[in-house]
Amino acid sequence: xxxxxxxxxxxxxxxxxxxxxxxxxxxxxxxxxxxxxxxxxxxxxxxxxxxxxxxxxxxxxxxxxxxxxxxxxxxxxxxxxxxxxxxxxxxxxxxxxxxxxxxxxxxxxxxxxxxxxxxxxxxxxxxxxxxxxxxxxxxxxxxxxxxxxxxxxxxxxxxxxxxxxxxxxxxxxxxxxxxxxxxxxxxxxxxxxxxxxxxxxxxxxxxxxxxxxxxxxxxxxxxxxxxxxxxxxxxxxxxxxxxxxxxxxxxxxxxxxxxxxxxxxxxxxxxxxxxxxxxxxxxxxxxxxxxxxxxxxxxxxxxxxxxxxxxxxxxxxxxxxxxxxxxxxxxxxxxxxxxxxxxxxxxxxxxxxxxxxxxxxxxxxxxxxxxxxxxxxxxxxxxxxxxxxxxxxxxxxxxxxxxxxxxxxxxxxxxxxxxxxxx
Numbered sequence: 001x002x003x004x005x006x007x008x009x010x011x012x013x014x015x016x017x018x019x020x021x022x023x024x025x026x027x028x029x030x031x032x033x034x035x036x037x038x039x040x041x042x043x044x045x046x047x048x049x050x051x052x053x054x055x056x057x058x059x060x061x062x063x064x065x066x067x068x069x070x071x072x073x074x075x076x077x078x079x080x081x082x083x084x085x086x087x088x089x090x091x092x093x094x095x096x097x098x099x100x101x102x103x104x105x106x107x108x109x110x111x112x113x114x115x116x117x118x119x120x121x122x123x124x125x126x127x128x129x130x131x132x133x134x135x136x137x138x139x140x141x142x143x144x145x146x147x148x149x150x151x152x153x154x155x156x157x158x159x160x161x162x163x164x165x166x167x168x169x170x171x172x173x174x175x176x177x178x179x180x181x182x183x184x185x186x187x188x189x190x191x192x193x194x195x196x197x198x199x200x201x202x203x204x205x206x207x208x209x210x211x212x213x214x215x216x217x218x219x220x221x222x223x224x225x226x227x228x229x230x231x232x233x234x235x236x237x238x239x240x241x242x243x244x245x246x247x248x249x250x251x252x253x254x255x256x257x258x259x260x261x262x263x264x265x266x267x268x269x270x271x272x273x274x275x276x277x278x279x280x281x282x283x284x285x286x287x288x289x290x291x292x293x294x295x296x297x298x299x300x301x302x303x304x305x306x307x308x309x310x311x312x313x314x315x316x317x318x319x320x321x322x323x324x325x326x327x328x329x330x331x332x333x334x335x336x337x338x339x340x341x342x343x344x345x346x347x348x349x350x351x352x353x354x355x356x357x358x359x360x361x362x363x364x365x366x367x368x369x370x371x372x373x374x375x376x377x378x379x380x381x382x383x384x385x386x387x388x389x390x391x392x393x394x395x396x397x398x399x400x401x402x403x404x405x406x407x408x409x410x411x412x413x414x415x416x417x418x419x420x421x422x423x
Contacts, residue, residue, distance in 0.1 A: 004393045005417035006409050008366055013251035013385075014285070015413045019258060020047035021073070021232035023402045025194040027097040028171040029201055029232060030055045033077035034104040035178060038203055039227030041355065043075045046232055052399045054095050060107065063090035078227075085109040089146075091413035092116075095401075099127055100168055102150060102198045103176030106139060112150045119317060126379045129169035133160045133336075137173075137180055157182025157221060165190040165302045170217070171198055177219035178207040186217040192303040193262045197233040204228035218229035234247065236262040239284070241378050243267070244310070246286040247275045247293070248317045249385055253413060258284040265306045269314070272296050273321065274410045295323035295360060297346075300331050312379035315358060319347050320386050329354050338376035341369040345387050366391035371398040376404060385415055 010071075010263070026046055033041040046052060047071050056075065060066045062085075085105055092115040093100040105112035116127075131141050133150070136158040140151045157180050170190040175198075177184035183392060191213055199212030205228045208220040239258040247251035247270055260267065260279050267277050275297050275408040276287040295318065300308040308331035318325035319342065329335050336351050344367040345351070348359040363415060366389035371377035377399035384391030393399075396419075407419045 001394065001418055002089060002396050002421050004381060004396065004417060004419050006366070006381065006391045007389075008385045008391060009388040011249050011255050011385040012413050013246050013249045013410070013413040013415065016254040016256055017046060017242050017409050017413060018256045019234050020247050020404050021045035021243070022197070022237070022292045023047060023049055023051055024167070024192075024235070024237065025197045026052060026232045027055050028100045028175070028194070028198050029230065030059055030075065030077070031100040031104050031171075032175055032198060032201055032205070034059060034064065034079055034083070034101060036079055036225040036226060037108075037177060041079075041205070041227040042076045042229040043077070044073065044076045044110060044229070044231045046072070047235065047339065048074045048404050049401060050397070051091050051095055051097065054091050055098065057091040058098050058101055059350070061091060070108050078301065080092045083108065085111045087111060087114040089115040097168065099130060100172050100175070102130065102148065103134065103172035106150045106152060107176045107179040109156055110151065110153050112240045115145050116148065127169075129162055129164065129166045130172045132170060133162070133173040133186070134176060135158050137176060137184065143255055147239070147250035147375070149216070155180035157184045161187045161288060162189065164188075165215070167192055167194065170195055174198060174202065174209060174217060176217060177221060178209070178225060180221035181218075182221055184219045184221070186219070188215055188283070189217045190302060191215060193236060193259070194235055201228060201230045214337065216331075217359050234259060234262070235323065237239055237307065237375075239263060240266045240307070241382070241403075242308045242409070243270060243277070243284070243286045245382050245385065246369065246406055247288040248320050248421065250288050250290045252285070252287045254280065254285045256283040260284060265304060266310055266314075269296055269298055269306060291322075292322060293321045295321055295325040297326040297328070300327040308335065309333055309375055311335060312375040315339065315356065316342070316379040316382045318358040318360050319383060320360055325358045325360055327356045329356070335373075337372035338379050341372065341376070341380055342383055344369055345383055363388065365389055368392045368394070371395040374398045374402045378406065381406065381410070383418075385410070
């Protein structure tokens, strides 16, 4: 297995960085390509990530043509003709996000069988909201032997209130509702930019989706959808990761084409901490003087709150800011696992249920550490930039799910970092 080796201690990141298309957007977009019976769908700005290859295989396993041109970052999907209604366990089991194919397959075929999904071990992430919503739309659902089976000759419109604004459930129900008979209203819907991006593609396909980006979605079902062309939105979490990297290294980095509105919750906390964040014509610039930064309290929440996917990276920043910072994690119950690895590097912190008290500004030392999930991988690498000596980060399969050439981008900004293979 590969590992990343960082020589840290005096790293100052400078320059500009280009951000890929959003992992959290492209996966449901690929699921949406199952819906059209006419024409091909072209997705541009598709990131080259292991999760994308996995989702391509999930869709391909339905007897759908999927062509990924990595040189152009484009995926062409042709779902015309007969498709299968059973998603392959081999690929679904690798990734939580694969559950979003359930709604499109059911809406398209009237029957769907999907294995219970796998993925990062950051919390329970139950799928009951997905299933309750589909049942409200007339689906008969059963679970047996690790598989979910859903049946409905044609789904019908329904009024759905979600107990929690789940991104995956919102996406699944949105896609299912596009081909339902009647109007579906989803209240307390997720509001993330990735929801808006999915709605844009669905509407290009001929769907009637209103209210994306608000807490109430209204979807009027249509008889059929057609292929479309779409550019995947920029990855706000990758952009945020590089903002944090610049802040914790007293850096000066331009994140090219970053969207201020998408990153507003993170930017607000960075500025509260004393980081200089400015919007420029070509993107967002982050400048920092570490010794002048102040501790802050952060609480993760569904969008438009502070994103849980930035929690691990932000705790790495808290670790180098003088004083006591507080991180409250309200979305996933197991998302402080990376802090145990950071203790090996000298982190001083106490964890009590959903709250981590981080005593920042202490000397950090390089050490061998292991990634515990996708965002933890990035957090450990960022900590390695500022820790004295050598840090080795292993188990990079997590990193490759959400970051493309992460070490190379950091190296271009001035980090002493390399990726090596292990026998």
